[in-house]
Amino acid sequence: MESLTRRSLLKTSGLALAAGIFTNGAEALPDARGHEDLVHLNLNENAFGASANVAPAIQRELSRLSRYGDNKAAQDLTEQIAAYERIDADQVVLGEILGALGLYLGSDGGPGGEFIYSTPGYLALIDAASHVGGVGVPVPLNERYENDLVALQSKVSAKTRAIYLINPHNPTGTVSDSHAFKAFLGEASKQAPVIVDEAYLEFTQDFEARSAVSLVRDGANVLVFRTFDKIHGLAGLPIGYTLVPKKLGATLRGQGLGDAESLGRLNMAAASAALADKQHVETVRATVASERKKWLALLEQLHLPHTNSGANFIFFDAGRPHDDVAKPMLDRGIQIARAFPPYNNWVRITIGTAAENDKARRALQQVLKPGTV
Numbered sequence: 482m483e484s485l486t487r488r489s490l491l492k493t494s495g496l497a498l499a500a501g502i503f504t505n506g507a508e509a510l511p512d513a514r515g516h517e518d519l520v521h522l523n524l525n526e527n528a529f530g531a532s533a534n535v536a537p538a539i540q541r542e543l544s545r546l547s548r549y550g551d552n553k554a555a556q557d558l559t560e561q562i563a564a565y566e567r568i569d570a571d572q573v574v575l576g577e578i579l580g581a582l583g584l585y586l587g588s589d590g591g592p593g594g595e596f597i598y599s600t601p602g603y604l605a606l607i608d609a610a611s612h613v614g615g616v617g618v619p620v621p622l623n624e625r626y627e628n629d630l631v632a633l634q635s636k637v638s639a640k641t642r643a644i645y646l647i648n649p650h651n652p653t654g655t656v657s658d659s660h661a662f663k664a665f666l667g668e669a670s671k672q673a674p675v676i677v678d679e680a681y682l683e684f685t686q687d688f689e690a691r692s693a694v695s696l697v698r699d700g701a702n703v704l705v706f707r708t709f710d711k712i713h714g715l716a717g718l719p720i721g722y723t724l725v726p727k728k729l730g731a732t733l734r735g736q737g738l739g740d741a742e743s744l745g746r747l748n749m750a751a752a753s754a755a756l757a758d759k760q761h762v763e764t765v766r767a768t769v770a771s772e773r774k775k776w777l778a779l780l781e782q783l784h785l786p787h788t789n790s791g792a793n794f795i796f797f798d799a800g801r802p803h804d805d806v807a808k809p810m811l812d813r814g815i816q817i818a819r820a821f822p823p824y825n826n827w828v829r830i831t832i833g834t835a836a837e838n839d840k841a842r843r844a845l846q847q848v849l850k851p852g853t854v
Contacts (some may be wrong), residue, residue: 525831527710583608618641628648635655685795705723720751766795772838775838797827
């Protein structure tokens with residue numbers, strides 16, 4: 482059986498688009514049991530779709546699917562991102578590079594380097610580093626389910642190869658206090674590089690002020706990862722970028738990261754069109770915030786402990802094992818996220834469209850009735 486590569490994925494995506502399947506918005510997709518009407522609220526996807534500008538941008542590239550992504554397109558996207566982030570273009574590395582970054586940092590200096598991170602969390606970078614001898618150092622969240630900055634700092638040592646943090650955190654959705662977080666980054670980055678995953682930060686109203694990009698601009702040993710998968714709605718054509726210190730950027734590009742061929746022609750075209758549509762991002766942000774408010778109101782009504790999420794998902798204590806919520810929710814046509822030990826009674830639900838959220842809230846109320854399993 483042929484292995485699944487980025488190239489084969491791009492080829493499949495192109496054929497689907499040529500067939501006219503691409504639309505602005507999420508399609509109803511069948512799950513493994515064949516339910517066409519299953520509501521997917523499990524992977525923090527953008528339920529409101531990509532910018533209306535994305536489909537035409539992709540259409541313009543369909544006649545050139547036989548050609549790899551070219552360097553000019555990659556450079557144009559790099560410069561567009563640099564202007565958006567107000568940073569030098571040589572500090573932008575294109576691509577979803579967290580795994581590759583973990584491999585590089587884990588290898589550089591040999592095995593045994595320690596990678597400090599908050600747990601539970603998204604571990605693509607940590608898992609990659611472990612394959613080349615990196616040692617993960619998990620640090621539990623604090624009592625507010627946020628990155629525990631004091632505990633994280635206490636783990637930094639001469640063995641520390643990197644620190645990896647997500648803000649807003651996943652799965653809790655909590656956003657670290659901006660002043661305290663940036664102060665931590667400034668100090669910790671003097672001892673080791675700090676990677677900040679801001680995949681969900683653009684869902685917050687004050688994301689520019691909260692972003693760690695300001696430290697990258699000032700020359701700190703801080704890296705900031707962003708993705709077009711979330712608020713821009715391009716999970717089906719995954720692409721992101723990392724803002725890095727200049728010297729590290731040159732090293733990573735020298736190792737092939739950000740290569741135009743690997744990024745893909747369609748992905749770059751979609752990302753450029755999405756980034757240019759600021760109004761769409763503002764609309765998605767406001768809509769998600771409105772729907773999130775409804776979810777939090779229900780959790781208050783049901784007296785369920787929950788986090789103060791600033792992302793496009795909620796996280797709450799259901800008061801019973803995760804599977805005792807997930808399974809009956811699935812029976813009612815709602816797919817929610819997996820469990821996140823040690824929070825075994827907690828549930829993460831992605832914020833969908835208004836209709837999807839209404840259906841999910843009704844289902845949740847039914848599931849949480851006394852005696853319901």
